[in-house]
Amino acid sequence: MDELAEALAAVERRVARACAAAGRPRAGVVVVAVSKTWPASDVVALAGLGVRDFGENRDAEAAAKVEAVRAGGVSGVRWHMVGRVQTGKARSVARYADVVHSLDRDRLAVALGAGARSAGRTVSVLVQVSLDGDPARGGAQPGDVPGLADLAATTEGLRLAGVMAVAPLDSDPTEAFARLAGVSHRMCADHPEAVVVSAGMSADLEQAVAAGATHLRVGTALFGRRPPLLR
Numbered sequence: 001m002d003e004l005a006e007a008l009a010a011v012e013r014r015v016a017r018a019c020a021a022a023g024r025p026r027a028g029v030v031v032v033a034v035s036k037t038w039p040a041s042d043v044v045a046l047a048g049l050g051v052r053d054f055g056e057n058r059d060a061e062a063a064a065k066v067e068a069v070r071a072g073g074v075s076g077v078r079w080h081m082v083g084r085v086q087t088g089k090a091r092s093v094a095r096y097a098d099v100v101h102s103l104d105r106d107r108l109a110v111a112l113g114a115g116a117r118s119a120g121r122t123v124s125v126l127v128q129v130s131l132d133g134d135p136a137r138g139g140a141q142p143g144d145v146p147g148l149a150d151l152a153a154t155t156e157g158l159r160l161a162g163v164m165a166v167a168p169l170d171s172d173p174t175e176a177f178a179r180l181a182g183v184s185h186r187m188c189a190d191h192p193e194a195v196v197v198s199a200g201m202s203a204d205l206e207q208a209v210a211a212g213a214t215h216l217r218v219g220t221a222l223f224g225r226r227p228p229l230l231r
């Protein structure tokens with residue numbers, strides 16, 4: 001608990017400093033605590049310290065953790081699915097996710113929408129943009145983003161909220177986040193409500209804030225290092 005509190009304070013200092021440097025209000029940036037591989041008890045502890053947004057990347061782990069956190073008496077938490085979602089898992093994800101950051105194809109939009117409607121929920125979605133053209137790392141190609149955004153915006157059960165990206169390995173995150181900002185601006189021209197920009201992780205959150213990110217996905221800097229095979 002002390003370690004989590006200390007790590008949270010350190011992340012908060014980094015975010016506050018980055019916002020000040022960028023001339024942005026701190027209130028314009030949400031830290032999503034990426035709790036994948038860590039137990040529900042850590043989520044309950046961070047929630048006790050005021051964190052309200054948690055991120056997961058695998059459906060089975062997330063579904064169980066959401067239940068466990070609820071059973072632990074915590075309410076008012078928002079769950080973010082930040083990992084790739086298989087179409088067959090969309091129905092399950094739509095039952096608990098408040099925001100899916102990884103919408104990358106039409107079929108997933110259709111499946112998430114159907115799942116959300118059958119659960120009587122509305123799920124916010126971000127179109128994940130590929131910034132390096134590597135299909136293995138997920139994300140829609142920039143040219144496919146407008147069509148996917150239009151589909152999400154017109155699918156009942158979904159709310160198009162913005163864009164997400166993971167900075168390419170071994171390249172300058174500032175340049176990558178600038179390209180994401182360009183994609184975001186074009187999306188906002190068609191969909192003015194889609195203002196979310198999910199970018200930045202433990203290693204590059206300062207660059208993401210400078211480039212206009214509204215959501216940072218922070219795992220390691222809060223929880224410590226994950227076992228290598230469970231990433």
Ligand SMILES: *Cc1c(COP(=O)(O)O)cnc(C)c1O
Binds near residue numbers: 036
């Ligand atoms: C694990 C993960 C994060 C958190 O990464 P850290 O480097 O641990 O902060 C962010 N985004 C996605 C998509 C992830 O899978």
